[in-house]
Amino acid sequence: MKHLLIFVFFLAATFQVTAQKYITKTGAIQFYSEGAIEKIEAINKQVNAALDIKSGDMVFKVVIKSFEFEKALMQEHFNENYLESDKFPNASFVGKVINIDKMDFSKDGKYEADITGKITIHGVTKDISTKGSLESKNGKITGHSVFNILVKDFKIEIPGAVVKNIAESIEITVNIALDKLK
């Protein structure tokens, strides 16, 4: 609940102060891990994301149950045993593109983005810094980033029987296509 209130407050502040907001409701977040026996991957294509191109403020909101797996059993285990999505239904990122002042979105161009902020998964909030790209083209902004997180950092417990099947590090890939908020 605390994180939810922080998110709503942050979003409210962000959206009232300036007018240069870009959003999407169909952002894609994919995760991938290569365990000893098989790979595990899933994708969520209903991710909310917003970027303020003046301040660099950036937010993501992710509904955990919207991650789709190829195997139904993996999806069940992901929701029931690992992410406990009934207890922690959402994940979020609240942060900033710290070098946004070096980008000019009034014309086409692609920039490397330095991103820092707080990521919340499974009810655990961690500081994170990563790199990505932002590209302005035909009035749209597309964003891309790939980074890794450690399962143990978010208190996600893997049962001993399958611990060797699941990698300790999960690769997260983010792709967003943002439109100017009307």
Added chain:
Amino acid sequence: MKKWIKILLIIAGLGIAAGIMGYIFVYNKSHPDFENLSSDYALKASELFTEFKVDAIKAQAKYNGKMVQINGQLMNKELNDTMAIAVFVFEQGMFGDEGIRCTMLPTAVDNLKVTESGAEVVIKGYLTGYNEVDIIMEKCSMLKSE
């Protein structure tokens, strides 16, 4: 053949059969047939949205992970190469439109395409959650449009 060898072979055979059955029916089981699942709840889209706005935690506990049937006025359609989304809108907020977003099953995409925005529709889908802006439903099918 000695009796104990026969017993061992039978046990081994049963073990292999159990393994194959487990792989097929448990490990490799298919996703639910969402189109033919019955709904856990059926209500107006506006009522569902109000429940989430009034008490999101209570509504998430009630509806997340359930098949929900909603009826109401289709406000927007978002169609691209990979997704077709039926959109119900009830408020304007920080992300623009706020309401219910229903990602259609591949078999239901054509139904959405031929349905006019503004039509009264009945849609059934798997409610995955609420992101403080929209209620998200996946694997949706169109039961009725007029």
